Amino acid sequence: MTPTNPPPPAGPPAAPSNFIRDIILRDLESNKFAGRVQTRFPPEPNGYLHIGHAKSICLNFGLAAEFGGKTNLRFDDTNPEKEEQEYVDSIIDNVHWLGFDWEDRVFFASDYFEQIYQWALELIRKGKAYVCDLTAEEVRKYRGTLTEPGKESPYRNRTVEENLDLFQRMRAGEFPDGSRTLRARVDMASPNLNMRDPVMYRILHAEHHRTGNAWPIYPMYDYAHGQSDSIEQITHSICTLEFEDHRPLYDWFVEQLGIFHPQQIEFDRLNLTYTMLSKRKLLQLVQDKLVRGWDDPRMPTLSGIRRRGYTPEAIRNFCGSIGVSKTNGIIELGLLEHFVREDLNKRAPRMMAVLRPLRVVIDNYPEATDAVDELDAVNNPEDASAGTRKVPFSRVLYIEQDDFKEDPPKGYYRLSPGKEVRLRWGYLITCVSVVKDEQGNVVEIHCTYDPATRGGNAPDGRKVKSTIHWVSAAHAVDAEVRLYETLFTKENPNAVEEGQDFTANINPNSLEVLTNCKLEPSLAAVEPFGRVQFERLGYFCADPDSAPGRPVFNRTVALRDSWAKIEKRADNPAKAKV
Ligand code: ATP
Ligand code: MG
Numbered sequence: 001m002t003p004t005n006p007p008p009p010a011g012p013p014a015a016p017s018n019f020i021r022d023i024i025l026r027d028l029e030s031n032k033f034a035g036r037v038q039t040r041f042p043p044e045p046n047g048y049l050h051i052g053h054a055k056s057i058c059l060n061f062g063l064a065a066e067f068g069g070k071t072n073l074r075f076d077d078t079n080p081e082k083e084e085q086e087y088v089d090s091i092i093d094n095v096h097w098l099g100f101d102w103e104d105r106v107f108f109a110s111d112y113f114e115q116i117y118q119w120a121l122e123l124i125r126k127g128k129a130y131v132c133d134l135t136a137e138e139v140r141k142y143r144g145t146l147t148e149p150g151k152e153s154p155y156r157n158r159t160v161e162e163n164l165d166l167f168q169r170m171r172a173g174e175f176p177d178g179s180r181t182l183r184a185r186v187d188m189a190s191p192n193l194n195m196r197d198p199v200m201y202r203i204l205h206a207e208h209h210r211t212g213n214a215w216p217i218y219p220m221y222d223y224a225h226g227q228s229d230s231i232e233q234i235t236h237s238i239c240t241l242e243f244e245d246h247r248p249l250y251d252w253f254v255e256q257l258g259i260f261h262p263q264q265i266e267f268d269r270l271n272l273t274y275t276m277l278s279k280r281k282l283l284q285l286v287q288d289k290l291v292r293g294w295d296d297p298r299m300p301t302l303s304g305i306r307r308r309g310y311t312p313e314a315i316r317n318f319c320g321s322i323g324v325s326k327t328n329g330i331i332e333l334g335l336l337e338h339f340v341r342e343d344l345n346k347r348a349p350r351m352m353a354v355l356r357p358l359r360v361v362i363d364n365y366p367e368a369t370d371a372v373d374e375l376d377a378v379n380n381p382e383d384a385s386a387g388t389r390k391v392p393f394s395r396v397l398y399i400e401q402d403d404f405k406e407d408p409p410k411g412y413y414r415l416s417p418g419k420e421v422r423l424r425w426g427y428l429i430t431c432v433s434v435v436k437d438e439q440g441n442v443v444e445i446h447c448t449y450d451p452a453t454r455g456g457n458a459p460d461g462r463k464v465k466s467t468i469h470w471v472s473a474a475h476a477v478d479a480e481v482r483l484y485e486t487l488f489t490k491e492n493p494n495a496v497e498e499g500q501d502f503t504a505n506i507n508p509n510s511l512e513v514l515t516n517c518k519l520e521p522s523l524a525a526v527e528p529f530g531r532v533q534f535e536r537l538g539y540f541c542a543d544p545d546s547a548p549g550r551p552v553f554n555r556t557v558a559l560r561d562s563w564a565k566i567e568k569r570a571d572n573p574a575k576a577k578v
Contacts, residue, residue: 018324020059020265024067024236027263033235037069040107040234041095042225044076045087045209047279048294048301049094051315051336052270058319059267060238061100072232073102077110078224080208088209090294094302099312109219109228110210116219116227117171119257120182120200124163128256129200130156131166132183139181142188143196150188150196170203173216177203184223186252194249198222226250229262237262240269241328267324273333274486275300276493281502290506291487297543297554298487298510308484309531309541309556314343333486337557344531344539344556349379349386352424352469353534353553354518355481357398359444359473363432365395369474375454377425389522393426396473398518403468404445406434413465415445422467424535428453469535476518480552481540483512519551526551533559 024037039060043049049057064071073095077083092106109116123129132155134142144150158166167182169175182201190196200223205216226249229237237250244266254261269277276282277300285291285299294301297308305315318339322331365371373393379386399415408416415421420430427449435444452459456467487493490505497504526532528544538559543552 019326020236020238020267020324021063021066023263023265024063027235028067032263036233036235037064037067038072038233038235039064039069039238040072040074040229040232042074042076042228042239043091044079044082044221045084045091046079046082047087047283048090048299048303050277050279050282050300050302051272051275051305052277052300054098054302054315055270055319055322056238056240057095057098057100058316059324062320063236063238069235070105071100071102072105072107072234074107074228074232075109076221076225076228077108077208077210078219078221080204080206080218083209085209090303094306097306097312098302098315107228107232108210109224110208112224112228112231113211113215113219115231116224119227119259120167120219120223121164123184123200123253123256124167124182125160126256127160128185129182130158130163130185131170132156132181132197132199133179134181136178139183139199143193144188146191146193150193152188153183153197156185156197167201170201170217171215173205175203177205179203182217184249184253186249192245192248194222194246195252198249222246222249223253226253226262226264227257227259230254230257230260233260234262237264239264239266241266241326242269266326268326268328270322271328271330272300272336273330273491274488274493275333276488276502284503288503290503297482298484306529307541307543308554309344309529309539310340311343311347311531314340317343330492340557341539341559344533346382347380348531348533348539350381350533350535351523352377352391352471352520353479353481353523353537353540354398354400354469354471354476355483355514355534355537356401357471357516357518358401358404358442360397360399360429360470361444361446362395362397362429362449363446364448367395371395372472372475373454375425391425391520391522392472392475393423394472394474397423397470398473398476399468399470404431404442406442414468415447415466420464422453422456422464424456424467424469426454426456426470427451428456428458428464469537471518471520473518475521477521477524478550479517479519479523480545480550481514481517481555482543482552483514483555485510485512517553523551524549531556 041057041060061071132153134153142151170180181199183197183199186195186197188196199220201217201219204218207213247264286294291299295303295307297304318336374390375393376388377391378388404415405412415431417431420428422428429447429449431445431447433446434442437443485507487507487510488505489507493502493505526542528542528546530542533539539556540553541556543554545552
């Protein structure tokens, strides 16, 4: 195999048309919101953000910026049992890292609890909400199904006075958890189950990460979300398709209350092959220690892929290329990796590292320990401004075990007895003998070098078929390198046999740790999160586990870009259904 760099990426597929942009354009034309565009990104702080959230972030911030609008960051924190400050902090950090800024507009649904409560009282006064004493189980039963209408609660016709009294006492903390709810009085016969008197408030004596013990009742997401949007005067409330059936309810609340009416627009969730994008299941992976944490480089979380070495630019380009649609599909992981390579190809300096070292002695090179040849190496052929560096060459080197074969199969052009190869930036060397251990394993090889070939070319014009990377043993930096495969073995990790859960699809080989790697000396200085290309091996990122003198690198992605192939295979490159 000739060690060439990957071919230049084919470039992003043309971005599909964006129907959300079209809606905004229409609204601007008709002056629907007085020319305003105000969006928000509304995570629930119950886990770390993942690549699916990045799609939503890019969309919300991207569209607002395009039309001179603003985007709020709002935490939908209505579920105290699952929410934590750690998640709030990580979300703030991740959205900033992705490159977006909400200025001073970070909000919390919990800041609106009082207003939302006042509005609930107003709905009661209007006969549009009632306190219901059915248990959760009974509420479910009364709700009916898609084919059967629901049954009205026996508490549905309580008087306004009784409802006000009971709801205020719920708020005062008089009743135990789960004993009562406040429900919207909409329509138990509606074909839309969300409209069958949905619960607005539940009793829950739980401490909230921001409001402490101030509230023994909490609004349901479906009641709080739309009102929070309204308070913030969100013009375009962009969310994922599963909320399409909830839109009539959100519209109903703001209409009953006569408050600002945001326009909800739904788009398809991002799904990626071999990738789990559910916070609940990602939490399970963390809690059950199936990964090293939320920021494990195998995780699809923004913290994980950042540690893996993905760049914000690559993620933004990816999100821009996949567009939005009205049907859920699944995107090939290879497309995301393509954007990572495309970005790193331009910016990551290329260095040499040997992951599985084989000792090479250059017999005709001087033995003196200070006999060193400082060779010139180009840092990035894609970027002249990256300059050059010196790489030390000496009598003992390491090469990759793979790059030597005692009995080369046909077509193997790397090193073997009697064969000559080029050392990257260095000399042509020829293998003259082999040293084996008692088991017959090759532990060292001996070569000669041709001093006339400094820089890699023979003055007599003779050719070699292969160029390999190497590191000088005396100058090498010892390192640990972590190689990754996908965390799941199935394209759809949720597809399981009966009786199994998604963890049955975890790839037992998703992490390989190599502890005896040898790096060229310039790599000693790479800071955590620094990204480099190890020639012929892929893109790598220095891990925060690195210690002084002992770097740890994660492989971000291998060099070969399979996307070109995928593009040929699928009619629509961005959305290959699997
Ligand atoms: P999960 O299902 O992973 O728990 P979620 O929808 O409950 O996700 P939220 O914190 O509510 O997580 O998400 C915040 C925003 O991000 C929402 O507007 C949601 O629609 C959007 N979002 C979440 N997952 C995806 C995804 N896979 N693709 C696109 N947008 C997403
Ligand atoms: Mg959600």
